[in-house]
Amino acid sequence: MRVITGTKRGRKLKTPDGFEVRPTTDKVKESIFSIVQFAIPGAAVLDLFAGTGQLGIEALSRGANKCLFIEKSAKVSQLLEENINLCGFGDRSVIKRGEAAAFLKNCPYRFDIAFLDPPYDSNLLNECLPLVASVMADNGIVIAEHDGKFFPDDIYGENLKLIKQYRYGGIFLSKFVSGGEETE
Numbered sequence: 001m002r003v004i005t006g007t008k009r010g011r012k013l014k015t016p017d018g019f020e021v022r023p024t025t026d027k028v029k030e031s032i033f034s035i036v037q038f039a040i041p042g043a044a045v046l047d048l049f050a051g052t053g054q055l056g057i058e059a060l061s062r063g064a065n066k067c068l069f070i071e072k073s074a075k076v077s078q079l080l081e082e083n084i085n086l087c088g089f090g091d092r093s094v095i096k097r098g099e100a101a102a103f104l105k106n107c108p109y110r111f112d113i114a115f116l117d118p119p120y121d122s123n124l125l126n127e128c129l130p131l132v133a134s135v136m137a138d139n140g141i142v143i144a145e146h147d148g149k150f151f152p153d154d155i156y157g158e159n160l161k162l163i164k165q166y167r168y169g170g171i172f173l174s175k176f177v178s179g180g181e182e183t184e
Contacts, residue, residue: 001054003087004030006061013052013083016076024054024117024145028168033058035166035175036113036141040064043112046135048100048128053080055115060089064113069095070103100124104131112137117145125150129176133157136178144174152176 003011004026024032032055033040041063047056050069060067067089071077077097084093096103100118114132118124125144132142133156142160144152152174154162159179166173 001052002026003054003058003061004033006058006063008057008061008087011061011087013054013057013086014079015052016079025168025171028145028171028173029054029058031166031168032115032143032145032173033062035143035173037062039113039141044068044110044137046070046109046111046114046132048104048114048116048132049118049124050080050095051076051117053083055117056093057083057087057089059113059115060092061087064092066092066094068109068111069093070100071095071097072099073097101127101131104128104135107135109135110137110140111135112140114140114142115145116142120147120149125152129153129156129160133160133178136160138179140178142176142178144176146172146174148172 001013043064045059045064045067047069050071056067056069152162160176163175163177
C-alpha cells in the first residue's frame with residue numbers, strides 16, 4: 001500500500017497483519033481521487049473508519065489542509081499514527097479513537113470531503129450517512145465505498161444527495177453532495 005501522488009508520492013504505508021483492515025485497492029483509490037480532485041486543495045477532510053489512514057493521507061499528500069481520522073481499533077490506531085508520522089503529516093492530522101456514529105453525534109467540525117469505508121458486512125453506512133450529513137460544509141463531497149449489498153438512499157438528512165455511483169468489479173463508490181446542485 002502506497003501514496004499514489006502528491007508530496008508523498010510513492011511513500012509506502014504500514015499495514016496490519018491479518019484481516020482487521022481491508023485496504024482500498026490502488027485502482028479504486030485512484031478513482032476516488034479522480035472524483036474529488038478539484039475539491040482537495042485546502043480542504044478539511046474526514047476519514048471515517050480510517051484503518052491505516054491511506055485515504056486521508058492521500059488527501060493530505062494532494063493538498064488538503066487537514067484531516068480528522070476516526071478509528072475504533074486501538075491496535076490499528078497505533079499503526080495509523082505511525083503512517084501519519086512517516087509521511088510528516090502530524091501537524092495537519094488529528095486521530096480520534098472510538099465508534100464513528102458516537103463521534104458524529106457530537107462532532108463540532110465541518111468537512112469539505114468525507115471518506116466512508118466501513119466493513120462491508122455491517123450496517124454502518126446506514127447508521128452513519130445521516131449523521132455525516134450534519135457535519136458537511138455546503139457543497140461538501142462524501143464518498144462511500146461499499147459492496148453490492150448496500151443500496152444507498154437518494155438523500156440523507158436534509159441535504160446530502162446521492163449524485164452518482166461507480167462500479168469496480170464488486171466494489172462500489174457512491175458520491176454524495178451536501179446542499180448544492182452538482183450533478184456529477
